[in-house]
Amino acid sequence: MRNTDKDPSPLLVRPSMERRTFLRGALAAGAVITAFGGGAYVLADEAETEKARAQTKPDGRPRLPPRQYLLKSLRPMGGTEGDASPGAFRLKVYGEVDAPFEIDFAELLKMPQIEQVCDVHCVTRWSMLDAAWTGVRVSDLAARAKVKPTARHVIFEAAYGYTSNVLLREAMAPNVLVAHRHEGKPLGRPHGAPVRALVPDLYFWKSAKWLTGIRFSAVDRPGYWELRGYSNHADPWKEERYS
Numbered sequence: 001m002r003n004t005d006k007d008p009s010p011l012l013v014r015p016s017m018e019r020r021t022f023l024r025g026a027l028a029a030g031a032v033i034t035a036f037g038g039g040a041y042v043l044a045d046e047a048e049t050e051k052a053r054a055q056t057k058p059d060g061r062p063r064l065p066p067r068q069y070l071l072k073s074l075r076p077m078g079g080t081e082g083d084a085s086p087g088a089f090r091l092k093v094y095g096e097v098d099a100p101f102e103i104d105f106a107e108l109l110k111m112p113q114i115e116q117v118c119d120v121h122c123v124t125r126w127s128m129l130d131a132a133w134t135g136v137r138v139s140d141l142a143a144r145a146k147v148k149p150t151a152r153h154v155i156f157e158a159a160y161g162y163t164s165n166v167l168l169r170e171a172m173a174p175n176v177l178v179a180h181r182h183e184g185k186p187l188g189r190p191h192g193a194p195v196r197a198l199v200p201d202l203y204f205w206k207s208a209k210w211l212t213g214i215r216f217s218a219v220d221r222p223g224y225w226e227l228r229g230y231s232n233h234a235d236p237w238k239e240e241r242y243s
């Protein structure tokens with residue numbers, strides 16, 4: 001499989017970090033940066049960043065993981081887009097389960113809907129705080145599929161073969177969703193419309209856009225970025241960036 005050239009993937013962005021740091025120093029906060037091939041994004045101001053750095057999460061971890069800076073909105077990071085129409089959407093939930101199933105968009109909306117505000121952290125060092133999302137808990141999908149006790153891993157499957165792997169234990173966290181709304185609107189196409197995974201506590205590449213399947217597995221299956229030098233686990237607070 002391939003990702004488009006346009007994709008400012010972690011791999012492509014990594015060598016340009018010094019330039020990014022330079023830009024950050026050189027530009028006024030709030031400046032709209034139009035990145036080559038990557039879409040526009042807006043930096044948060046220093047005051048917001050300092051405020052976030054001073055905060056801690058309820059479990060004592062700092063609000064902002066090490067060496068992250070703030071954006072005011074998600075930065076579209078590219079990837080090969082799937083079919084964005086809700087009408088075409090099917091989600092396959094299968095693998096190490098007793099009751100595999102497939103649902104369409106209308107059926108997804110009939111499941112319990114979670115509205116949550118959370119932070120996300122990209123390995124290219126931007127974070128976005130307090131983003132509003134709506135979706136269905138992966139744990140609710142797992143319960144419906146009757147996941148077998150032998151399952152240990154969740155593989156998120158997306159358009160054009162993109163996958164990401166998450167430990168089952170971590171994917172069952174209440175803040176892990178398949179999300180279809182962001183900031184009060186249907187998910188935008190660059191952000192994975194109609195449905196993406198949302199795993200807020202791991203680097204954002206685990207949050208597969210244009211989601212097509214959730215596969216439960218007894219064995220681990222490193223995904224697209226995990227096979228290309230990125231951490232298998234991807235905990236932003238431990239700075240698990242590369243493998």
Ligand SMILES: Nc1nc2c(c(=O)[nH]1)N[C@H]1C(S)=C(S)[C@@H](COP(=O)(O)O)O[C@H]1N2
Pocket residue numbers: 003007009010074075076077078079080122123158159162190191192204205206207208209210
């Ligand atoms: N299907 C798919 N999902 C993907 C990617 C991708 O290339 N393809 N990129 C990942 C990466 S590296 C990041 S940082 C986030 C970016 O999400 P955003 O474009 O909504 O900011 O999506 C993740 N999900």
Ligand SMILES: [Mo]
Pocket residue numbers: 009010077122123124204205
């Ligand atoms: Mo990323």
